Amino acid sequence: MASDTAGAVAHPGGDAPSGAGTGRAPWPAPRARPGAVLAVIGTGAAAVLALWWHGTPVLHGYGDWLTNAGRITGLEAGYGVVILVALMARIPPVERGVGADRLSRWHSLGGRYTVGLVVAHALLITWGYAVTAHTTVIHQAWTLLVSYPDVLLATAGGLLLVMTGIVSARAVRPRLRYETWYYLHLYTYLAVALAFSHQFADGAEFVSNTAARVAWSALYLSVGAAITWYRFVTPVRQALRHRLRVTEVRPETPGVVSILIGGRRLDELRAQPGQFFRWRFLARGLWWTSSPYSLSEAPRPGRLRITVKVAGDHSSALEQLQPGTRVVAEGPYGALTGAVRRRRKVLLIAAGVGITPLRALLESLPAAPGDLTLIYRVSSLRDAVFRRELEAIAARRQAKVWFVAGRRADLDGNPLAAAQLAERVPGLTDHEVYVCGPPGLTAAVTAELRSAGVPRRHIHRESFEF
Numbered sequence: 001m002a003s004d005t006a007g008a009v010a011h012p013g014g015d016a017p018s019g020a021g022t023g024r025a026p027w028p029a030p031r032a033r034p035g036a037v038l039a040v041i042g043t044g045a046a047a048v049l050a051l052w053w054h055g056t057p058v059l060h061g062y063g064d065w066l067t068n069a070g071r072i073t074g075l076e077a078g079y080g081v082v083i084l085v086a087l088m089a090r091i092p093p094v095e096r097g098v099g100a101d102r103l104s105r106w107h108s109l110g111g112r113y114t115v116g117l118v119v120a121h122a123l124l125i126t127w128g129y130a131v132t133a134h135t136t137v138i139h140q141a142w143t144l145l146v147s148y149p150d151v152l153l154a155t156a157g158g159l160l161l162v163m164t165g166i167v168s169a170r171a172v173r174p175r176l177r178y179e180t181w182y183y184l185h186l187y188t189y190l191a192v193a194l195a196f197s198h199q200f201a202d203g204a205e206f207v208s209n210t211a212a213r214v215a216w217s218a219l220y221l222s223v224g225a226a227i228t229w230y231r232f233v234t235p236v237r238q239a240l241r242h243r244l245r246v247t248e249v250r251p252e253t254p255g256v257v258s259i260l261i262g263g264r265r266l267d268e269l270r271a272q273p274g275q276f277f278r279w280r281f282l283a284r285g286l287w288w289t290s291s292p293y294s295l296s297e298a299p300r301p302g303r304l305r306i307t308v309k310v311a312g313d314h315s316s317a318l319e320q321l322q323p324g325t326r327v328v329a330e331g332p333y334g335a336l337t338g339a340v341r342r343r344r345k346v347l348l349i350a351a352g353v354g355i356t357p358l359r360a361l362l363e364s365l366p367a368a369p370g371d372l373t374l375i376y377r378v379s380s381l382r383d384a385v386f387r388r389e390l391e392a393i394a395a396r397r398q399a400k401v402w403f404v405a406g407r408r409a410d411l412d413g414n415p416l417a418a419a420q421l422a423e424r425v426p427g428l429t430d431h432e433v434y435v436c437g438p439p440g441l442t443a444a445v446t447a448e449l450r451s452a453g454v455p456r457r458h459i460h461r462e463s464f465e466f
Helices: 034-054 061-087 092-098 100-133 137-147 151-167 178-185 187-202 210-242 313-318 352-364 387-397 418-424 439-451
Strands: 002-005 245-253 256-262 276-281 291-294 303-309 327-333 345-351 372-378 400-405 431-437 459-463
Touching (some): 034 061, 061 100, 092 100, 100 137, 100 151, 100 459, 151 178, 151 187, 187 210, 276 303, 291 303, 291 352, 303 352, 345 439, 352 372, 352 387, 352 431, 387 400, 418 439, 431 439, 439 459
Parallel strands (some): 345 372, 345 431, 372 400, 431 459
Antiparallel strands (some): 245 256, 256 303, 276 327
């Protein structure tokens, strides 16, 4: 089932959104370019390889080659793990410029490589030492564990990293509750701490190279300071300054609720439509974890709104929140905003609860009549969150809204295929496109858009996954 709406219906949203109609933050904020961030990471990896090269004498024999392959993988693993932590440090210019969704994908991909490097390091070093000492690998492994300083701690750290990699694998992660995955993931910090002293105690590159020790320490301390400041100190400062509290919990559709949050000086947060915060509700059973939820309307004076699909223990408990509950918010984060827009016409494609940031963009992006289109994929119309709000916004702004409801079999194929999108959205290739929803649908829609001829740089996506 599909329907379009357009007309002149009054907007029901109450107070005018702060900054609505601009699609931009009240003040310019620095943004890191994704290419520049990758270039910095790649330069660092090359510098680590140069460190090994500088401190390596001529290699002699098979054992030396194996041992030095282990040294290289160990150095790159030590560098990789601190980069993984830095990617999740929520540094504002990086979050704004790269986007949390892309950073998460980089973190996931980098995690697989880093775990592989850690395993390769352990195997190659042990094998290389065994060849040089003319002993068995098992005997050499035991010797390393009991005779070399901090190797036992490093081994424990390596096993923690491997465990984190396993629970983050695509085959395992969907089977875990968000809360379980979140706390298991925190063991990464312990793994880094356990392995750090081993690098200085046993790493040939650091034993007699003071400059290398200082630079390596500075890298780890800088990332540690960023984590401490942006993930712990800043949220506490924001909580004290803005005094966020729940003002209302409002049912939207079965299993979906909106939470209205009030506070002071909220304009200072410089939140933009399309962004999200990590919310910590100081209520029984909720205070110990923070979860990411997008703003579901443009920020208004003294008010923010999020909309949550009830899926796990944490989100289920949000239905029972009482007005007055204190809130700690980290953010804003995310690059799915009007700041990335380069074209006049805009197409928004949402699925499920992925409508939340796109509803805020539909409300606030500047657009001439007919230049703004929203496609909303749902299993049935009764599951369409904000249906009346979307229709009213579309009528007020003379935008087009297309609800795509039902199973694919009932819709005679894929309604979001390239041909159907091109037919439904005239001039599709001239649009700036924003896509948000479950990861599978987001990837599939992105592929269809590319097949239809939409340039990759004009497709901005965010997946709702942890």
